[in-house]
Amino acid sequence: MFMVVFAAIIFLFLGSIEGFSTKGQPCTYSTGTCKPALYTALFSTASFLLGAITSLVSGFLGMKIATYANARTTLEARKGVGKAFITAFRSGAVMGFLLSSSGLVVLYITINVFKVYYGDDWEGLFESITGYGLGGSSMALFGRVGGGIYTKAADVGADLVGKVERNIPEDDPRNPAVIADNVGDNVGDIAGMGSDLFGSYAESSCAALVVASISSFGINHDFTAMCYPLLVSSVGIIVCLLTTLFATDFFEIKAASEIEPALKKQLIISTALMTIGVAVISWLALPAKFTIFNFGAQGLFFCVAVGLWAGLIIGFVTEYYTSNAYSPVQDVADSCRTGAATNVIFGLALGYKSVIIPIFAIAVSIYVSFSIAAMYGIAMAALGMLSTMATGLAIDAYGPISDNAGGIAEMAGMSHRIRERTDALDAAGNTTAAIGKGFAIGSAALVSLALFGAFVSRAGVKVVDVLSPKVFIGLIVGAMLPYWFSAMTMKSVGSAALKMVEEVRRQFNTIPGLMEGTAKPDYATCVKISTDASIKEMIPPGALVMLTPLIVGTLFGVETLSGVLAGALVSGVQIAISASNTGGAWDNAKKYIERPATASTRGPLAPRVQTATRPL
Known part of the structure; x- marks a missing residue:
């Protein structure tokens, strides 16, 4: 419904303008510098729909693959943790390659098809392509918000009643919310994260292509050089394919302690190989000299490389x-000795502190890339950060696959040894999921800045003066928007979790024999609660994001809107990093505490929080 309505709005808005000038001149059809508004609107709308559909299909297929992989990982865990790791990781890699390659192929085909109409009008061609990024990012908004509401409502409802009130194990089949919890892992962490990274990739590609079209590349009709952003992404897929072999074929996982180092090596190897690949592509594809930038091919290589290494940092x-292998998470776990309040305090402090180094990394990459190639350099730095997206998605999707494998082992009543192995995979998966979010946030910051620069130049705003009352008001309001958005999503999760808790309690109290394991719970009702909540509750936050620029720009002008966009960008990055890392730390602190008392590296509180064994 959203795609159809918003596509119609795009078509009407773009179709209503008089024409489209490709050389910054007055729009007169006699000079041949214009394209009919109807065709411009048609191509932009088509690219928007293509971006949205590609994002949806990628998320859907990723969830299908993850669903198939869950049970297979559980079965492989009988043979050892190494076999289970390979199955989970390869499944995540399929998701990573599927999304990065489909995004690249669809974008490349779209460019070549549109080129039949636009010919050598590069600016008009890539202006119409920008709809692709908008389509991908708009679907990412719903995938992220809707998926997050779904999974957290189910997770909270299942744990509060099952683990806390009824003292039964996590993922126990007697818990009515356990199926919704497992489904939510796929919805939020597979489809949501995939569409999120796809949106960033599509927008950074489109931003780089638009800037390249008005540079010497476009003037000289150098199609290969203009498609340099797509070549970088292509090399990234090949590099990630080679990198995957290091985890699955070249080295073998023999113990649970080797899982996290293996995943960490994936990031290092892919970054090192990608640096070499970008150097080769820059040397082969780019001309020796071009006028718009301060440096030649080596300059653009540095733009991509600085984003790539900032992502690794x-x-x-x-x-x-x-990770519960380091002191920050262990401190959060230890703070639980004195109650929930100190745990919350330590967790929030950890999240705030974790923002410092990533922000410096993003700041350095912005300064270097902008100094070399202005906004094009920033867009290329964002693409550099996303160039190893296939590997990032592989280690990110690996987490929920491992989590659900543990859930299946518990529900099937399999040996506790299998659950220990899947829990070891899951603990590493929580960390890698947080790493994936870090990449998504960092690249989104760079992409947003590049798009902000494109907006300012297109809107004719020469200087965004923070001392201007209009701009300053916009900055304050913009900085508030991420808090408003977060409040809406958190309240939505709370409302859905409240319904879930009440339903789970009702079933435990009214279904005879449920606790004894002789009666089957009503899983479908809990799934329906999460599904309805995610679809209904994601509309207001989505409307806030989509309507704010339209309303502010219409009522208060482009200066105020510039301030709103800048404030939202700066504020949103801080909140996103701190909230993501706080959540990841709490999740792994729980795993650290709950380590079995028989393990050699058991958590400090393991004996005090052991859950009851259900009757078999």
């Missing part, structure tokens, strides 16, 4: 703050 910082 963000990944390692995220891993440090969310």
Whole structure:
């Protein structure tokens, strides 16, 4: 419904303008510098729908693959943790390659098809292609918000009643919300994260292509050089394919302690190989000299490389703050000795502190890339951060697959040894999921800045003066928007979780024999609660994001809107990193505490929180 309505709005808005000038001149059809508004609107709308459909299909297929992989990972865990790891990781890799390659192929085909009409009008061609990024990112908004509401409502409802009130194990089949919880892992962490990274990839590609079209590349009709952003992404897919072999074929996982280092090596190897690949592509594809930038091919290589290595730094910082192998998460776990209040305090402090280094990494990449190639450099830095997207998605999707494998082992009444192995996979998966979010947030910050620069130049705003009352008001309002958005989504999760808790309690109290394991719970009702809540509750936050620029720009002008966009960008990055890392740290602190008392590296509170064994 959203796609159809918003596509109609795009078509009407673009179709209503008089024409489209490709050389910055007055729009007169006699000079041949215009394209009919109807065709411009048609192509932009088509690219929007293509981006949205590609994002949806990628998320859907990713969930299908993850669903098939859940049970297979559980069965492989009988043979050892190494076999289970390979199955989960390969399944995540399929998701990563599917999304990155489909996004690239559809974008490349769209460019070549549109080129039949636009010919050598590069600016008009790539202006119409920008709809592709908008389509991908708009679907990412709903996938992320809707998926997050779905999974967290089910997770909270299942744990509060099952683990806390009824003292039964996590993922126990007697818990009515256990199926909704497992489904939610796929919806939020597979489809949501995939569409999120796809949106960032599509927008950064489109931003780079638009800027390239008005550079010397476009003037000289150098199609290969203009498609440099797509070549970078293509090399990234090949590099990630080689990198995957290191985890699945070249080295073998023999113990649970080797899982996290293996995933960490994936980031390092892919970044190192990608640096070499970008150097080769820059040397082969770019001309020796071009006028719009301060440097030649080596300059654009540095733009991509600085974004690539900034992403690696963000990944390692995220891993440090969310892995239970390091002191920050262990401190959060230890704070539970004195109650929930100190746990909350330590968790929030960890999240705020974890923002520092990623922000410096993003700041350095912005300064270097902008100094070399202005907004084009920033867009290329964002693409550099996303160039190893296939590997990032592989280690991210691996987490929910491992989590659900543990759930299946519990529900099937399999040996506790299998559950220990899947829990070891899941603990590493929580960290890698947080790493994936770090990449998504960092790249989104760079992409947003590039798009902000494109907006300012297109809108004719020469300087965004923060001392201007209009701009300053916009900054304050813009900085408030991420808090408003977060409040809406958190309240939505709370409302859905409240209904879930009440339903689970009702079933435990009214279904005879449920606790004894002789009666089957009503899983479908809990699934329906999460589904209805995610679809209904994601509309207001989505409307806030989509309508704010339209309303502010219409009522208060482009200066105020510039301030709103800048404020939202700066504020949103801080909230996103801190909230993501706080959540990851709490989740792994729980795993650290709940380690079995028989394990050699058991958590400090393991004996005090052991859950009851259900009757078989």
